[in-house]
Amino acid sequence: MSIFETYRNATPRSAELYRDASALFPGGVSHNLRRFFPHPVYPRAAAGARFTDVDGHTYLDLWMGHYALILGHAFPAVRAALAAALDGGWHWGMVAPAQVELARRICDAVPSMEELRICSTGTEATMYAVRLARGFTGRPVVLKAAGGWHGASSDLSFAVKSPFQGAEGPGLLTQREQGVDLISFNDPEATLRVVEAHRGKIAGIIVEPMIGAGGFLPADRAYLALLREVCDEQGAVLIFDEIITGFRFRYGTLADAYGVTPDLTALGKVVGGGLPIGVYGGRREIMEVANPALAAPPDRPVLVGGGTFSCNPLSLAGAIATLDGLKERGEALYTDLERRGAALRQGVEERFAAAGVPAVCTGKGSLFMTHLLKGEDRGIASPADIAVKTRAEIKDRELRVALLNHGVFAVHGGGSLSSEHGDSELVALLDAYAAAAVDLKGELKF
């Protein structure tokens, strides 16, 4: 039986739900990444490292809520904090005592964050960060990396997917109209050419210290240091999008591990412990341009921070419980995740090689992505390499479904480990990748 037939036979209830959803939502989904052929799997409940679907199968989860759940699904301390917060009402739309508690924790862990604001999504956080950069400098141009995903705001929805060019679709202005240009991740010379072309007009540069959706590709330290120098020299604002990387590899940011300090940082995902959150902040003098108390008419502050649900009691409670849970586990958690992640990346590559399917695993710490190669060249350091050297379409089609058939839910051929993915889960994951690689070899030409 083919990969897709096996999956269809095992998931009739998911298929039925998807048919219903397709009549009501474009593509049957509210987030494109959740849709895949022939139909998405519909979870019923999740706990720890696993979820159960509506057809009664249990899967090991690698997606972990878009990489948000570093302490696992239904983490007990977050559950308890939510239950306590619910008793007080879950939406006030007013300032909340807990916002100070959360802000103190974040600022302690991220020293470059002198002031911050809290919103409900990462998309808002990066959108406001680039607006602050423009407002602070009075300049129009924002540079972003080709292959970088910062959420779907109109400001930054350019060159996200292969072939990494231009607006992501109709309905968006052109890059030029939006004041955006692209830099090549990890390519200093090409980046400097773009910087030169906009000399004097650059408000800021936004980049992930490890490209996330674009391939889990860590930046070279020298590349980040170059961006820092460029921003200093041009008087531009350096923004690190750490929505995936923040609190993922250490209790703090990846930037601090690199020793390169941005002017602004965006956080989300892990920080919220599974509740909606976005955080943006950094140098006080930049953040203060948004202070409504300081702008006397006719001057106006930079407008950041709408959001009916910003700083809602549930997100604050979930975030505080998560950060405390991470702090309590300390370095040991991150060391364990690092060890398992490295073993997984190596083990997956070995299993694919054994099946005769050339593949490379990128990533760092508890994050990994599997790329199926077109040829012998295994050098994958940038989104451009992924576009040229890999068969990117297979990751979220055949590979996603083959892994589901063997009890694993992965996105882009990989995902993230949590504290609940222990050594026995690691063995089960590697067995599933081995079996999926054999299935791929049987069905596709490599």
Ligand SMILES: Cc1ncc(COP(=O)(O)O)c(C=O)c1O
């Ligand atoms: C690096 C990065 N920035 C921003 C976002 C947007 O965050 P959200 O989905 O919470 O709006 C994402 C989401 O995947 C992301 O990976």
